[in-house]
Amino acid sequence: MTSQRTRSRMVDRLREKGIANEAVLKAMGAVPRHVFVEEALASRAYEDTALPLGMGQTISQPYIVARMVELLLKGRTGLGKALEIGAGCGYQAAVLAQLTNEVYAVERIGPLLEKAKANMRTLQQFNVRLKHGDGHFGMPEAAPFDSIIVAAAGAAVPPELVRQLAPGGRLVLPVGGDAQYLSLIEHTPQGYTETRLDPVRFVPLLPGVQ
Numbered sequence: 001m002t003s004q005r006t007r008s009r010m011v012d013r014l015r016e017k018g019i020a021n022e023a024v025l026k027a028m029g030a031v032p033r034h035v036f037v038e039e040a041l042a043s044r045a046y047e048d049t050a051l052p053l054g055m056g057q058t059i060s061q062p063y064i065v066a067r068m069v070e071l072l073l074k075g076r077t078g079l080g081k082a083l084e085i086g087a088g089c090g091y092q093a094a095v096l097a098q099l100t101n102e103v104y105a106v107e108r109i110g111p112l113l114e115k116a117k118a119n120m121r122t123l124q125q126f127n128v129r130l131k132h133g134d135g136h137f138g139m140p141e142a143a144p145f146d147s148i149i150v151a152a153a154g155a156a157v158p159p160e161l162v163r164q165l166a167p168g169g170r171l172v173l174p175v176g177g178d179a180q181y182l183s184l185i186e187h188t189p190q191g192y193t194e195t196r197l198d199p200v201r202f203v204p205l206l207p208g209v210q
């Protein structure tokens with residue numbers, strides 16, 4: 001049920017759905033998603049669906065994680081210093097950690113952050129720094145970042161996140177309320193560019209900490 005074969009079937013499905021970057025597929029295949037879901041749901045851990053992770057939040061759908069990471073990587077050799085907003089219990093942070101040696105992640109719900117920390121210890125994933133905070137403000141103490149990824153949707157792009165992008169850096173995030181889309185923001189020598197992409201459905205990016 002949690003075997004390498006089940007995991008590689010998940011990778012096959014991601015490939016069928018259009019994920020082509022081999023480094024991303026390899027990272028997706030390397031992270032044991034069953035570690036991040038409630039035991040009762042472990043048999044469904046490698047289905048391509050979002051699953052509840054407690055506190056009303058969800059662990060992201062593998063396809064969306066792969067799609068967003070692929071957008072971050074496209075045309076670049078690595079993610080560089082990466083920041084994730086909305087770490088939940090750490091699944092996507094663990095995927096990012098396969099692709100770079102420096103990952104920072106912020107989560108606003110204390111108990112989820114504790115779960116994420118425990119999961120990173122279980123996986124011996126020591127290159128992820130987790131912080132309890134409101135991700136609207138990024139992580140100024142570690143900025144700038146080459147890659148920023150957001151796992152919850154705000155009504156607008158948080159300006160602080162754009163400011164924390166290094167030259168050449170990229171930010172991928174969902175934007176909107178009832179109707180959401182993925183947005184890719186790039187810090188180019190000419191300034192910032194925004195590309196609006198797929199329609200998506202994420203939990204809301206909320207203010208403050210809990």
Ligand code: SAH
Pocket residue numbers: 057058059060085086087088089090091092093106107108109112133134135136151152203204205206207208
């Ligand atoms: N990255 C997770 C997805 C978790 S769901 C995964 O791989 O499964 C999105 C998370 O964003 C939730 O845990 C929610 O609490 C968090 N979140 C929402 N608004 C936030 C904010 N302003 N700052 C930090 N985290 C936030």
